Amino acid sequence: MATDESSNISGLRGRIYGLVENPVFQKAIMALIVINAITLGFETSPTVMAAIGPELQVFDQIVIWIFCVEIVLRIYAHGLKFFRDPWSIFDFIVVAITLTPSNDSLAVLRSLRVLRVLRLVSAVPRLRRIVAALLHAVPGVVAIGVLLLLVFYVFAVISTKLFGSAFPDWFGTIGASMFTLFQIMTLESWSMGIVRPVMEVYSWGWIVFVAFIVLSSFTVLNLFIAIIIDSMQTLHETEQTQTIEEMSEVVQQEHQHRSEEFLELQREIQTLKKLLEERATKAN
Numbered sequence: 001m002a003t004d005e006s007s008n009i010s011g012l013r014g015r016i017y018g019l020v021e022n023p024v025f026q027k028a029i030m031a032l033i034v035i036n037a038i039t040l041g042f043e044t045s046p047t048v049m050a051a052i053g054p055e056l057q058v059f060d061q062i063v064i065w066i067f068c069v070e071i072v073l074r075i076y077a078h079g080l081k082f083f084r085d086p087w088s089i090f091d092f093i094v095v096a097i098t099l100t101p102s103n104d105s106l107a108v109l110r111s112l113r114v115l116r117v118l119r120l121v122s123a124v125p126r127l128r129r130i131v132a133a134l135l136h137a138v139p140g141v142v143a144i145g146v147l148l149l150l151v152f153y154v155f156a157v158i159s160t161k162l163f164g165s166a167f168p169d170w171f172g173t174i175g176a177s178m179f180t181l182f183q184i185m186t187l188e189s190w191s192m193g194i195v196r197p198v199m200e201v202y203s204w205g206w207i208v209f210v211a212f213i214v215l216s217s218f219t220v221l222n223l224f225i226a227i228i229i230d231s232m233q234t235l236h237e238t239e240q241t242q243t244i245e246e247m248s249e250v251v252q253q254e255h256q257h258r259s260e261e262f263l264e265l266q267r268e269i270q271t272l273k274k275l276l277e278e279r280a281t282k283a284n
Contacts, residue, residue, distance in 0.1 A: 137231035
């Protein structure tokens with residue numbers, strides 16, 4: 001496709017288009033992105049920076065200029081189409097961030113160029129299917145999120161009214177109660193850290209927390225997984241259906257082609273038969 005489109009672009013722009021769309025060029029940029037992501041990790045190590053810090057900074061500057069040249073070439077080759085591609089706009093923003101002054105407050109923004117590694121997702125079919133399934137499951141996930149928020153709110157109100165006076169740090173307000181319930185939902189120190197101290201004052205308090213754990217951790221959160229799995233299964237079935245339809249269409253076209261060849265052969269036989277009959281008649 002890139003070759004056909006580059007053939008419609010003549011001159012220097014066409015050659016640059018062929019360069020930026022060349023698989024070798026794109027793989028080289030991808031490799032540079034991955035290497036730069038690794039070096040960004042090295043920059044967080046004081047030991048590594050003490051040993052090869054200046055070299056890493058020089059390499060970082062070289063990579064930044066390579067990224068800038070790449071973006072300029074892509075803009076020149078694609079023209080306004082460059083800004084119609086979301087990934088291209090993302091690359092442009094990331095490269096623009098790398099040009100910010102490298103002081104302590106803005107240097108963190110430059111590390112966002114490591115997000116360009118996400119472009120590798122488009123090169124792996126399995127990852128593309130997973131991303132497509134996640135996007136397809138967004139409406140269901142949002143609905144489950146609203147349901148989980150309702151469960152949190154109901155139990156936060158109950159916990160604040162029941163345990164707020166005795167444990168104001170954990171259940172003094174609805175916000176504090178929701179944060180405590182979130183810790184309980186993750187099952188992180190929920191028994192010894194929260195529930196057992198509450199049970200020393202309210203022996204029946206475990207009923208509230210066990211009911212919350214069953215509803216949130218064991219029921220609602222598992223619905224997220226169920227929705228994503230169902231979405232992946234739906235997409236898989238859709239792909240299978242499309243494949244079957246394409247194969248059926250190919251078979252029908254082949255059958256039609258064979259039928260036309262057979263009819264043409266029958267016509268040729270009839271023509272030869274008439275010629276033989278005419279010659280036999282003339283010979284007599």
